[in-house]
Amino acid sequence: MYIASIKKNTVILGAGITGLSTAHYLSLKNDDFLVLEKNNIVGGNISSEKKEGFIIENGPNTVLLNNDSIVKLIKAYDLWDNISLPKESAESNRYVLLNNKLQLLPRNSLEFFKSPLLSLKEKLRLFKEPFIKKHKKNTSVADFIKKRFGEGILHQFVEPFVTGIYSGNTNNMSAKHTLKILWEAEQEYGSVIKGMIKKERKAKAKIFNLSNGLSQLTNAIAHQLHSNIQLDCLIKKIEKNDNGYIIETVNETISCQNIISTLPAHALAHYVNDKTLKNCLEDVEYVSVDVFHFGFYKRDVNNQSQGFGVLSKASDKKKFLGILFNSRIFSHVAPKDQELFTVIVGGSRQKHLCKIESVKLKSLVLEELMELMEINNEPIFSNHYKYPKGIPQYNLNHQSLLDAIQNFENNNPNFHILGNYFNGISVSDSISKADNFIQTNF
Ligand SMILES: Cc1cc2nc3c(=O)[nH]c(=O)nc-3n(C[C@H](O)[C@H](O)[C@H](O)COP(=O)(O)OP(=O)(O)OC[C@H]3O[C@@H](n4cnc5c(N)ncnc54)[C@H](O)[C@@H]3O)c2cc1C
Structure with a gap:
């Protein structure tokens, strides 16, 4: 078989949002x-x-509009007018479960002190926080919150929140890297509460989606840069030589000066020779998530609670980690007389559920959804999508990964590593990291 040989200045590995936004910002150079x-x-x-x-989202449903890099990217692809902002109630109302029913999370301090989610003792415990000594070394999210705020806050607020973003286990997750803002406030001011008050109060960032879903953005970038993107491309190996790097794929050999990896940790592990980094990348825990979508006629859904959705915690003993009320967030995602819900299952807490056969799992989660939202007729639409290696966890071994990446980059000039498994997991983090990286290095 003929193996072509080509030369490029830079090769980007992976065409997720990190790879595509890196490509976009690099194309401007x-x-x-x-x-x-x-x-x-x-x-x-x-x-x-x-x-x-x-319009369904298998992966991310909403993106934070919290940095200039996203704004620039959306405008560059003429998508600003396609931005969909959530309904006001979806921005303010989020639910957890209390006695098997939806319970609104407090939206301000008055609601916090009135909320049935915590006992009076648990609420008053908050006043002790400024007097508790700061941590000398990193600890788990669970221990950090328990020490500073008590068990009630951990279970009722932090556990569901961490479930919502990472689908993770608070006992294994690193406080320093997962709760970065709280950790830094504690370290700098000796108290999270004092730190949060002293730090500049920024206006709450908006969330958005696009009129045809978030793939509208990734497809637009790919369309514009199509001649720079090779799909179906299986990389066999990567080697260093005197001039840079040689990437061997099934069909060609590419020599380049710079490599920017945006691959998931487990994928990059195949291509690095550095044993320490390889082990650290293999050790990054990726939790599986199963995503179900269900559509119903509005007339069949009796629970009219408006808001973003509901998150569960371990003690609720539910099959779902979270349910998004999609058509109550964005009206354009369902026909006028219909409702759309997304049910997320699995994560660190319920690994076993992602192994259950699809039809069975679907009926289990549907039963819970119909009971909670008081739905009295079968769905008119359903969909199931699996992320076997869905969400990377920032666990207690996270610092060794960061050190190994740093060390690898020092020893392998111009081989750069980006990705959602460190320094920020969200889509907005991915875009701003890509932009900052290109502005600093090219
Ligand atoms: C179910 C789910 C819900 C989420 N919800 C939200 C949300 O609401 N808001 C939010 O901000 N974030 C959310 N996230 C997180 C966010 O989606 C991700 O962090 C982000 O999309 C990661 O982008 P990435 O480009 O870094 O990685 P990826 O999207 O994983 O892209 C990596 C790319 O590399 C490719 N690849 C892998 N191996 C190879 C190889 N050997 N050679 C070449 N290519 C390879 C992959 O096919 C992929 O295209 C969610 C994630 C999941 C899974």
Whole structure:
């Protein structure tokens, strides 16, 4: 078989949002680059689909509009007018469970002190926080919150919140890296509460989606940069030589000066020779998540609670980690007389559920959804999507990973590592990290 040989200045590995935004910002520097993606589509975790009148998101549903890099990216692809902002109630109302029913999370301090989620003793415990000594060394999210705020806050507020973002286990997660803002407030001011009061109060960032789903953004970037992107591209190995790096794929050999990896940790582990980094990358825990979508006629849904959705905690003993009230967040995602819900299952807490056969799992989660939202007729639409290696965890071994990456980059000039498994997991973090990286290095 003929193996072509090509030369590029830069090769970006992976065409998820990190790889595509890196490619976008690099294209503005007129660099000669190529993006290699193993799948036949771009977007990675971002995966929007139009089905039976619904617009569904298999992966991320909302993105924080909290940095200039996102704004620049959306404007560069003429998508600013396609931004969908959530309904006001979805911005303010989030639920947890109390006695098997939806319970609104407090939206201000008055509601906090009135909330049935905590006992009076647990509420008053908050006043002790400024007097508790700061941590001398890193600890788990669970221990950090328990020490500073008590068990009540951990279970009623932090556990569901961590479930919502990481689907993780608070006993294993690193406080320093997962609760970065709280950790830094404690370290700097000796108290999270004091730190949060003293730190500049920023206006709460908005969240958004796009009129045709988030894939509209990744597809637009891919369309514009199509000649720089190779899909279905399986990388065999990466080697260093005197001039830079040689990437061997099934069909070609690419020599380049710079490599920017945006691959998941487990994928990058195949291509690095550095044993310490390889082990650290293999050790990054990725939790599985199963995502179900259900559509119903509005007339069949009796629970009218408006808001973003509901998150569960371990003691609720539910199959679902979270339920998003999609059509109560964004009206354009469902036909006018219909409702769309997303049910997320699995994570660190319920690994076993992701192994259950699809039809059975679907009926288990549907039963819970119908009971909670008081739905009295079968769904008119359903969809199931699996992320076997969905969400990376920032666990207690996280610092060794950061050190190994730093050490590898020092020993392998121009081999750069980006990704959602360190320094921020969200789509907005991914875009701003890509932009900052290109502005600093090119
Ligand atoms: C179910 C779910 C819900 C989420 N919800 C939200 C949310 O609401 N808001 C939010 O901000 N974030 C959310 N996230 C997180 C966010 O989606 C991700 O962190 C972000 O999309 C990661 O993008 P990435 O490009 O870094 O990685 P990925 O999307 O994983 O992209 C990596 C790319 O590399 C490719 N690849 C892998 N191996 C190879 C190889 N050997 N060679 C070439 N290419 C390879 C993959 O196919 C993929 O395209 C969610 C994630 C999941 C899974």
